[in-house]
Amino acid sequence: MAEATTKELLLEVDDLHVSFPTKRGEVQAVRGVSFSLSKGETLAIVGESGCGKSVTAQSLIRLVSTPPKSGSIRYKGEELTTKTEKQMQKLRGLEMGMIFQDPMTSLNPVITVGEQIREGLLRHHKMPKEEATKESIEMLRLVGIADPDKRMKQYPHQFSGGMRQRLMIAMALVCKPDILIADEPTTALDVTIQAQIIELFQEIQRKTGVAIIIITHDLGVVAQIADRICVMYAGKIAETGTSYEVFKEHRHPYTEGILKSVPRMDGNRDVPLIPVPGTPPNLMNPPVGCPFYMRCDYAMKVCKEVAPPRTDCNESHYVHCWLQDERAPSIQQLHS
Amino acid sequence: MLKFIGKRFLWMLVTLWVIITVTFVLMRFAPGSPLDVDDVGMSEQARANMMAHYNLDQPVIMQYFNYLKNAVTFDFGPSMVTRSREVSDMLASGFPASLQLGLVTLVLAVISGIILGVLAALRHNKMIDYVTMFIAIIGISIPNFIQAMLFIQYISTQFDFFPTAQWGTWRHAILPALALASGPIAIIARMTRSNMLEVLTEDYIKTAKAKGLSNFQIVVKHALRNALLPVVTILGVLVASIFTGSFVVERIFAIPGVGQYFVESITNRDYPMIMATTIIYSTIFIIMMFIVDVVYGIIDPRIQLHKKEE
Numbered sequence: 001m002a003e004a005t006t007k008e009l010l011l012e013v014d015d016l017h018v019s020f021p022t023k024r025g026e027v028q029a030v031r032g033v034s035f036s037l038s039k040g041e042t043l044a045i046v047g048e049s050g051c052g053k054s055v056t057a058q059s060l061i062r063l064v065s066t067p068p069k070s071g072s073i074r075y076k077g078e079e080l081t082t083k084t085e086k087q088m089q090k091l092r093g094l095e096m097g098m099i100f101q102d103p104m105t106s107l108n109p110v111i112t113v114g115e116q117i118r119e120g121l122l123r124h125h126k127m128p129k130e131e132a133t134k135e136s137i138e139m140l141r142l143v144g145i146a147d148p149d150k151r152m153k154q155y156p157h158q159f160s161g162g163m164r165q166r167l168m169i170a171m172a173l174v175c176k177p178d179i180l181i182a183d184e185p186t187t188a189l190d191v192t193i194q195a196q197i198i199e200l201f202q203e204i205q206r207k208t209g210v211a212i213i214i215i216t217h218d219l220g221v222v223a224q225i226a227d228r229i230c231v232m233y234a235g236k237i238a239e240t241g242t243s244y245e246v247f248k249e250h251r252h253p254y255t256e257g258i259l260k261s262v263p264r265m266d267g268n269r270d271v272p273l274i275p276v277p278g279t280p281p282n283l284m285n286p287p288v289g290c291p292f293y294m295r296c297d298y299a300m301k302v303c304k305e306v307a308p309p310r311t312d313c314n315e316s317h318y319v320h321c322w323l324q325d326e327r328a329p330s331i332q333q334l335h336s
Numbered sequence: 337m338l339k340f341i342g343k344r345f346l347w348m349l350v351t352l353w354v355i356i357t358v359t360f361v362l363m364r365f366a367p368g369s370p371l372d373v374d375d376v377g378m379s380e381q382a383r384a385n386m387m388a389h390y391n392l393d394q395p396v397i398m399q400y401f402n403y404l405k406n407a408v409t410f411d412f413g414p415s416m417v418t419r420s421r422e423v424s425d426m427l428a429s430g431f432p433a434s435l436q437l438g439l440v441t442l443v444l445a446v447i448s449g450i451i452l453g454v455l456a457a458l459r460h461n462k463m464i465d466y467v468t469m470f471i472a473i474i475g476i477s478i479p480n481f482i483q484a485m486l487f488i489q490y491i492s493t494q495f496d497f498f499p500t501a502q503w504g505t506w507r508h509a510i511l512p513a514l515a516l517a518s519g520p521i522a523i524i525a526r527m528t529r530s531n532m533l534e535v536l537t538e539d540y541i542k543t544a545k546a547k548g549l550s551n552f553q554i555v556v557k558h559a560l561r562n563a564l565l566p567v568v569t570i571l572g573v574l575v576a577s578i579f580t581g582s583f584v585v586e587r588i589f590a591i592p593g594v595g596q597y598f599v600e601s602i603t604n605r606d607y608p609m610i611m612a613t614t615i616i617y618s619t620i621f622i623i624m625m626f627i628v629d630v631v632y633g634i635i636d637p638r639i640q641l642h643k644k645e646e
Contacts, residue, residue: 063542093548100546105539110561110636119557120547155637171547 010178010211011037011060016071018052018059025284029055031235032071037179042205042212044226044243046219048258050280052235053215054101057183060213061092076178094124097172101184103164107156114152117171124175139170142207143200162193169200173210180204182214186221198224219262223247228316231255234280234291241317251311251319253296290322298323344629348622355618356407356611360400363610390607407615412608415601423608427594427616433503434582434593440513441578445520450567452521453528454560460533468525475522480581484515484588501590512589516581520574524567531563538562565636572628576621 018030030052037043045053058064060073062080073080075095080088092098100106108116117139118132125132133152140148143166156164165185172180182201186194198221205212216222222229222243229246231239231254239252250256257276278295281287290296293303302322311324387393391402406412412423456468478486492500492511499508535541536559544558586595594613601609633639 061546063545089548089550091548092546098543098546100539100543102539106543108540108544108558108562109638110565111558119549119553123547123549123553157638168543171543 008039009036010039010076011213012072012074013056013060014072014074016056016059016073017069018055018064018066019069020064020066022284028283028286029235030059030068031283031286033230033232033235033237034071035230035237035240037211037213039178040205040209040211042201042214042225042227044222044229045213045215045232046217046222046229046258047232048217048280050283051232052283053217053232054183056232057098057181057213057215060181061096061098062088063092063098090124093120093172093177094175095177096179096181097175097177098181098183099165099168099172099185102188103161103168104188106168107164109156112153112155113159113167116156117152117167117174120171120175136170136174139174140167142173142204143167143170145170161189162196165189165193165197166200169197169204173204173208176208176210178211180210180212182212184215184217186216186218194218194221201225219258231258234286235283236291237320238292239317239319239321241313245313245317249313249317251313251317251324252321253298253323254292257295290320344626348626351622352615352618356404356615357400359611359614360403363605363607364396364399366605403611406608407611410615412612415606415609423612426597426609427612430592430594430597431616433591434579434586434595437509437512437516437582437586437591437593438575438579440509441516441520441582442575444513445517445524445574445578446571448517449521449524450528450560450564452525454532454555454563456525456529457532457536457563458555465529469529472522472525475518478518480515480519481584481588483518484512484585487511487515488588503589503591503593508589508591512582512585512591516578516585519581520578523570523574527567527570528563531566532559535559535563561635565632568628568632568635572621572625575624576617579617579620 013036014034016030016033017028019026019028033052033056035043035045045056047053055064059068060080062085068081071081075091080091083091107113114133114136118129118136121127121132121135122129127135137148137152140151145151145163145166151159156167159167168185169180180201185201186197189197201212201214202225204210212225214221214225226243228240228242230237231246231250231252233254238254239246239250241249246255247259250259254276257274260274261276263273276295281291281294287293287304288307289305290299290303290308293299296303300322306322308320308322309325310318310320311326312318313324384393391399394402410424415421415423415426452468452472456465459465487498488500488511492498497507498511499505502508541554541558544554549558582593583595583598585591586593587599594616597609598613598617600606601613
């Protein structure tokens with residue numbers, strides 16, 4: 001899919017830092033994340049809970065309480081981090097749509113779904129109400145809601161979880177944004193519904209050419225949909241590459257670890273899954289070196305003391321790991 | 337919907353019957369009798385005649401049925417104290433003023449309570465928040481009759497604009513309404529504030545923000561409606577407190593409302609008057625509760641008042 005597009009760059013994120021002040025200190029949720037997104041492409045950001053993937057996604061349209069501390073977010077060449085709140089409002093929904101993890105709580109319970117879908121149109125395009133209603137009905141049809149005219153007048157509690165996520169998608173796409181940011185869109189859904197929603201993403205991308213950033217910890221989802229994958233760990237990117245590169249030619253021990261911990265349809269069921277031992281570091285006081293060294297089977301002395309620099313494997317594939325550094329001629333293990 | 341209203345109406349009648357009965361029992365168990373008040377020089381015979389005149393010599397159970405009959409026909413006969421006037425007439429003459437005062441108070445309480453609550457929530461932990469909540473605590477802590485007297489002392493006597501007493505123009509309504517409303521304002525403001533603070537952290541507020549809606553749209557359209565649901569529930573209770581509060585405040589401001597009769601009727605053991613005022617106020621209260629239920633069903637689509645015919 002990525003090859004088919006003209007590689008027109010939509011979004012460039014460079015060295016993004018986001019932190020939250022708390023009573024006990026500053027939580028450094030995102031610590032220097034960089035990635036880019038081209039037109040019509042699907043980028044997956046993968047990582048375990050608390051690795052900063054949701055904060056990264058929400059920072060793109062500044063939905064988090066604190067604006068990025070440093071770094072830049074460029075959308076079509078325009079810098080977003082310096083924009084005012086008013087300017088960001090014009091951009092949200094119109095240029096980038098967003099859907100969230102839990103469709104049960106993400107819809108307003110006392111407003112009809114029709115109104116919730118069309119209010120974006122009314123806000124951004126200033127079109128007459130009838131026209132907005134018509135377009136909203138079309139959108140509902142696109143996301144696969146039967147009998148959309150009647151459904152428009154209903155309330156969220158009259159829809160099932162999967163249907164509500166479809167409503168969320170309709171809501172995010174109704175203004176025809178260039179980028180759809182999906183923050184764990186399938187996590188709260190049944191497995192069968194998950195598959196339907198993923199298929200819906202693919203279908204919508206085929207029909208509208210929207211670029212998708214999908215945040216997930218579910219590697220099954222990623223394998224099915226992503227062109228490129230960013231693996232995040234403790235607020236940093238561990239490894240980035242095309243889907244094939246990350247699944248088949250990964251270089252980072254963490255990527256290796258999470259891939260081994262997931263059951264495979266074609267795998268041998270007698271072989272136990274191998275979990276990644278330990279827990280992620282506290283982001284209130286992150287380690288100076290590689291954040292993964294505590295849990296890494298291949299950790300070396302240098303991993304503890306100096307953060308690993310970026311090592312490019314090829315044009316699309318890079319990794320932050322000392323093992324891949326050219327100065328690592330021999331591996332001296334810290335703990336087995 | 338009709339079926340729901342019909343069913344509720346029957347229950348309202350049952351509730352009213354319970355209230356009437358309890359009032360009757362309480363009245364009879366309280367020591368004293370209406371004839372104690374001006375018993376100076378009343379002869380045995382006169383007293384007996386009076387007792388007979390008001391049917392007080394009959395067995396209690398008969399009195400109870402009489403009383404029920406009067407309640408149903410809304411004919412309470414003459415007052416036992418102001419003997420020349422019918423209770424129904426006295427109440428009818430006082431009712432307009434009480435109703436006006438009650439409505440002004442209610443509107444004032446709801447509107448300013450909600451506005452203050454929203455402002456405090458939006459400026460959480462800032463100056464406006466602290467000031468609003470400070471005023472709210474004062475409003476709750478100082479009883480309305482004290483406030484009424486303070487208003488007369490420090491506002492009416494200083495500014496001719498606010499009359500110290502009586503009823504007539506809209507200016508007469510300001511101070512009594514303020515005294516009556518300050519408690520409800522405080523309750524509504526505090527409740528709106530805490531609900532708003534909670535609602536503003538909901539996921540659907542984030543969704544609304546992600547759509548690019550303005551802060552005004554997010555607050556008024558998406559947050560406020562959800563935050564007001566619990567406030568509507570307490571409205572019925574607040575209405576009751578406003579009307580009962582009005583008994584005393586009406587007296588302080590010498591407003592010719594129903595309240596004066598109510599207060600006096602109890603000290604005078606004026607049975608017909610106690611009965612009539614009790615019925616009026618409980619009816620108002622029960623009807624308010626009913627309205628609250630219906631309104632609740634309208635603003636929260638998740639609540640079904642009746643089985644869906646669909």
